[in-house]
Amino acid sequence: MKAKVYVKLKPSVLDPQGKAIHHSVELLGFEKVGDVRQGKYFEIALDPGLSSEEAQATAEKIARDVLANPVIEDYSVVID
Amino acid sequence: MKFGVLVFPGSNCDHDAYHVVSKHVGQPVDFVWHRQTDLSGYDAIIVPGGFSYGDYLRAGALARFSPVMNSVKEFAAKGKFVFGICNGFQILCEAGLLPGALMRNSGLHFVCRHVNLRVENGFTPYTEGIQESRVLSIPVAHAEGNYVCDDRTFDSLEENGQIVFRYCDERGEVTPESNPNGSRSNIAGICNLDRNVLGMMPHPERACEDLLGSNDGRDIFRSLANSIDALAV
Numbered sequence: 001m002k003a004k005v006y007v008k009l010k011p012s013v014l015d016p017q018g019k020a021i022h023h024s025v026e027l028l029g030f031e032k033v034g035d036v037r038q039g040k041y042f043e044i045a046l047d048p049g050l051s052s053e054e055a056q057a058t059a060e061k062i063a064r065d066v067l068a069n070p071v072i073e074d075y076s077v078v079i080d
Numbered sequence: 081m082k083f084g085v086l087v088f089p090g091s092n093c094d095h096d097a098y099h100v101v102s103k104h105v106g107q108p109v110d111f112v113w114h115r116q117t118d119l120s121g122y123d124a125i126i127v128p129g130g131f132s133y134g135d136y137l138r139a140g141a142l143a144r145f146s147p148v149m150n151s152v153k154e155f156a157a158k159g160k161f162v163f164g165i166c167n168g169f170q171i172l173c174e175a176g177l178l179p180g181a182l183m184r185n186s187g188l189h190f191v192c193r194h195v196n197l198r199v200e201n202g203f204t205p206y207t208e209g210i211q212e213s214r215v216l217s218i219p220v221a222h223a224e225g226n227y228v229c230d231d232r233t234f235d236s237l238e239e240n241g242q243i244v245f246r247y248c249d250e251r252g253e254v255t256p257e258s259n260p261n262g263s264r265s266n267i268a269g270i271c272n273l274d275r276n277v278l279g280m281m282p283h284p285e286r287a288c289e290d291l292l293g294s295n296d297g298r299d300i301f302r303s304l305a306n307s308i309d310a311l312a313v
Binding site for chain 1: 137138141145173174179180181183184185186187188226228229230262
């Protein structure tokens with residue numbers, strides 16, 4: 001059982017890395033691209049014995065306590 | 081009085097902090113490996129700069145799970161002094177001992193140069209020997225020093241005098257040009273409500289000798305030592 005965790009900066013937080021990437025994308029010729037925000041993606045191999053509810057709860061706890069900093073980031077979890 | 085300097089895998093300003101405490105403050109000091117959990121016998125813990133755990137995930141994010149950090153939380157809860165410098169400040173924010181977070185510098189560059197800091201609160205254990213509004217020259221060296229917090233946290237930091245240092249120009253004016261990293265309101269260092277935990281991005285331990293261009297950093301370490309003495313009386 002695999003958890004996919006997406007971590008992204010809160011909309012209110014400026015993303016200097018995303019801005020720099022956006023600039024490079026524009027230089028590549030994609031002038032109409034509006035914005036780029038950089039995030040993180042994690043794949044976690046969970047205990048296969050977990051129910052889907054337990055898997056969801058476990059992955060959310062890992063995301064909340066380790067993978068994301070709630071001051072600046074939001075996360076979402078998908079169980080596969 | 082005894083100081084402890086934490087050592088994580090990737091710490092690299094631990095020896096500088098040790099040197100300053102032993103040579104310029106003249107007090108006993110130990111290195112404390114991050115797996116150690118007994119902090120009894122120490123009056124102040126310095127969380128030094130560097131790249132703990134290679135800055136993987138986020139700066140300071142993995143160090144907060146080191147065994148010593150639970151002891152540091154208990155240590156701070158007893159009112160003892162915890163002083164985070166640069167990566168140490170990032171670790172203290174990640175560990176929840178200080179509010180807010182430190183993000184990538186707004187200019188994206190690693191900034192390594194002397195900056196001017198205005199002492200915003202001269203009534204903390206770390207600044208009691210320093211006149212308020214004095215301008216200190218202390219170097220920064222970081223890529224993630226952009227202090228971020230929400231409006232409510234910012235208001236409470238201001239109201240409670242928890243903003244201890246702000247980036248300023250040489251005359252002490254807090255200007256956008258003197259902000260090296262995009263930090264909210266030019267914040268360079270903050271303390272907790274009880275004032276015993278301080279975090280700052282600049283490196284006072286690198287500004288304790290004339291040879292290094294400034295010895296303003298000594299005053300912070302000596303203020304801390306005086307505060308430890310005052311507690312012992």
